[in-house]
Amino acid sequence: MSTSSLESSVEKKPAGRASSRRTKRWIAVAAAIIVVAGGATAIASSKGGDSQRSGTVVTDAGAVAARTTIAVGGSSSCAMTTTNPAGAKCWGSNFYGQAGNGATGGDLTSAVNVQGMLRVSAIAAGESHTCALGDSLNQVFCWGLNSSGQVGNNTFVNQASPQHMLLQSSGNFLIAKAITAGSAHTCALAGTDLAYCWGNNGSGRLGNGLITNSSTGVPVKDPGNSTQALPRVRAISAGGTQTCAISGDAGAAGQVYCWGTGYAATGANTGITAKSVSVGNSHTCVVLTDSSVKCWGDNTYGQLGNGTKISTPYSAPVAATGISNAVDVVTGKYHTCALLSDQTVKCWGDYSNGQTGQTPGENQYQQRVGSQTTPTSLAGITAVTAISSSSSSLHTCAIGSVSNSVGMKCWGGNANYQIYWSATPYYTTPNSVLY
Secondary structure, three states, rough: OOOHHHOOEEEOOHHHHHHHHOOOOOOOOOOOOOOOOOOOEEEOOOOOOEEEEEOOEEEOOOOOOHHHHHEEEOOEHHHHHHOOOOOOOEEEEEOOOOOOOOOOOOEEEEEEEOOOOOOOOEEEEOOOEEHHHHOOEEEEEEEEOHHHHOOOOOOOOOOEEEOEEOOOOOOOOOEEEEEEEEEEEEEEEEEOEEEEEEEEHHOOOOOOOOOOOEEEEEOOOOOOEEEEEEEEEEEEEEOOOOOEEEOOOOOOOOOEEEEEEOOOOOOOEEEEEEEEEEOOEEEEEEEEEOOOOEEEEOOOOOOOOOOOOOEEEEOOOOOOOOOOEEEEEEEOOEEEEEOOOOOOOOOOOOOOOOOOOOOOOOOOOEEHHHEEEEEOOOOEEEEEEEEEOOOOEEEEEEEEOOOOEEEEEEEEEOOOOOOOOOOOOOEEEEOOOOO
């Protein structure tokens, strides 16, 4: 693949504009969130455009565009605003500036505007950083914790307001159509259908054949030809220590490739054909062409959904029991949720914070515990059109109807007010979010 093809998706920095962008970087932001689909939102429809979620990007899944409007981080949440042009708001933990409001520290009990973000098209949240696609050109912007370079602005300094993500090869801005945030790394899908990643590269999770962290975007390599970039990327999901992508023809399911740790070798073609992929903290799930769900990886809490707590490698994925009509699947830290074609949701895995909609118990040390090894229906919400979670998250959010009120609804852990500004430590039923 030629250098020109690798750089055809980026915006060159005109000499007269670069200086003003550096001095007033966030002011120039037009807007941003991820495109179509990631690291995890989904939409109940079988036809249509692209979509994204915090931990998963599905570019060819139907109606997944709605997922781009919400993002679930480790202890924070974000959403696109309904203004025209659209902006973004965040709430919950802001210890590292992941709310993007120019300040750091503490928990935010009400939603704040992300500075300078207008015409936002997609948003994704990692453990302590946030990214979005913005500007009329869908440029990539990130903010928050940057100790591993996950903001991508060629520094390792935390950022409390949006910063342009830069490409390593040229220093240019990246123009993208989708973005996904892992725990400490980030990936984006360019308009050329090539993937770029940046941040923590432990175990090779950036996919560039190295294990050193990168504070600028590097192209994901083709495991079959390390001199070229992985072509025809249709979906990408950044997780805890692993990243997975789907490569194939537009509008069709494709081959799943994974790299980093997580029960898959770096750059491995898993041999699995899927139409959606989501990487959690240490497990991965896919929606197959027959709309069933298969998962592999850590299963300590039953997050694989096959009725056991036995972990499995990628070479032996297991079926989530009883699911044959999945539209999408999202993985949290230790739990999994699937959006079904009837616009309902089923969840499984850890529910120590109510992540599956079940009330946790207590162990002898007065710690909340609970695990569900098979998919269970989530009560209290209907007409669900999108779901979102991420690899560091103990909560999940959706766009759906609760008591005939349609909007963003969340359930699970609330220790940092990432669901609602109350002292309630967790929610077992979807709670309306105000922003």
